[in-house]
Amino acid sequence: MTGTASDDPRIQAGMRRQFALFDERKQSGARRIGWKVGFGAPAAKEKLKIGAPLVGFLLDRAILPDGASVSLASWTKPAAEPEIAVEIGRDVPAGVSEQDAAQSIAAIGPAIELADIDGPIDDVEQILAGDIFQRHVLFGPRRAVALPGGLTALTGEVIRSGQSVPVPADLEANTGRLLDIVRQVAATLAAFGEVLRAGDVVIAGSVTPPLFLGADDRTLSWELAPIGKVSVNFAG
Numbered sequence: 001m002t003g004t005a006s007d008d009p010r011i012q013a014g015m016r017r018q019f020a021l022f023d024e025r026k027q028s029g030a031r032r033i034g035w036k037v038g039f040g041a042p043a044a045k046e047k048l049k050i051g052a053p054l055v056g057f058l059l060d061r062a063i064l065p066d067g068a069s070v071s072l073a074s075w076t077k078p079a080a081e082p083e084i085a086v087e088i089g090r091d092v093p094a095g096v097s098e099q100d101a102a103q104s105i106a107a108i109g110p111a112i113e114l115a116d117i118d119g120p121i122d123d124v125e126q127i128l129a130g131d132i133f134q135r136h137v138l139f140g141p142r143r144a145v146a147l148p149g150g151l152t153a154l155t156g157e158v159i160r161s162g163q164s165v166p167v168p169a170d171l172e173a174n175t176g177r178l179l180d181i182v183r184q185v186a187a188t189l190a191a192f193g194e195v196l197r198a199g200d201v202v203i204a205g206s207v208t209p210p211l212f213l214g215a216d217d218r219t220l221s222w223e224l225a226p227i228g229k230v231s232v233n234f235a236g
Contacts, residue, residue, distance in 0.1 A: 008050070014128025015055075015192050021131060022057050030059040034088075034201035035185050036113065038132040041174050041205070048124055053181065053205060055188045056132040064138045069233040070114060077117040078213040079133075080232070081206035082158050082222035084171065085111035086178060087142055088200045094190035101182045102147045108178070109142030110224040111203050112232055115210075137203060140222070140230030147179055156207055157223045161216065165208055171224075175205035 026032070039045065040053030048054075064070065072078045089106030096104070115133040119126055127133070145151065156167035172178060181204045186196040196202070211220065213234060221231035 008124070010124035011050070011054070011128065014125040015188070017125070017129035018056065018131055019192055019194075021129070025059060030061050032057060032200075033060050033063065034058045034203070035189070035196070036132060036134060036137075036203045037175075037181055037185065037205050038115075039127070040176050040181070041209070048122065050124065052184045052188075053176065054124070054128055054132055055185050056128070056134055058134065058137060058201065058203070062134065062136050064114075064136050064232070066138055066140060066230050067233065068138060069235055070136065071235045072213060072217075073235075075116045075118075075135075079115045079117060079210045080213055080220050081113045081115065081210050082156070082165075082167075082208060082220075083111045083113055083203045083206055084175070084178065084224065085109050085139055085142065086182060086202045086204055088182075088196060088198055088202065090198045092182060092186040092196040094187045096183055096186055098179050098183070101179045101186075105145075105147055105178075105182065107142035107144050108147075108224075109227050110140040110222045110230045111201075112138045112220060112222055112230055113203055113206075114138075114232070138230050138232050139201070140224070141228035143227045145227075148177065151178070154227065155225050157221075157225065158208060158211075159219070159221045160211060161218045161220075165211065167208055171207055174207055174209070178204055181205070 037053035158165035223229035
């Protein structure tokens with residue numbers, strides 16, 4: 001199976017196009033706040049024949065405040081993902097050890113990503129070129145947690161329009177290990193002349209399968225206890 005930035009021509013081409021989009025948006029005044037990963041669940045990696053999650057960028061203009069209302073009327077196929085946000089406390093070079101990766105993490109907390117699946121989901125280059133369908137992100141509070149062991153003391157609860165959504169007891173079951181994700185993001189960025197820097201936030205993939213949204217969806221909340229909660233409201 002292929003899948004690293006150095007050996008997969010689909011990833012190389014897609015990331016070049018993604019960074020061109022990134023540069024275009026920076027020229028228009030956008031500011032980078034961090035990075036996202038996608039397609040990191042085991043079934044998704046198998047389907048795309050990739051060895052690690054895909055990496056995209058996050059910009060300041062994508063942030064919505066906790067509790068914001070979002071109209072989905074013009075979206076093609078909206079999806080919400082309850083994720084763990086990882087705040088980076090110091091620069092992370094490629095090839096960093098697991099211990100150093102753990103020490104680079106300043107805090108973690110809940111986040112909700114909103115994506116619009118407006119293109120093919122089986123074309124790695126196209127997925128990357130469009131920044132992995134990223135539209136918005138909402139952040140909850142964050143707290144320092146010692147990884148990897150500290151996750152075992154946390155629990156997750158997702159409520160979708162009043163109905164509970166199952167969340168694995170192992171919060172890394174669907175995403176892969178957070179430390180591996182941090183190392184993967186650092187390695188991917190380094191391959192394209194970028195650095196995972198202090199102050200960046202990495203949203204690490206959905207802890208549940210993606211929640212595809214319809215006309216009946218009104219609210220979504222995601223609590224990473226005891227750290228805190230984040231929520232979003234939907235409009236037609």
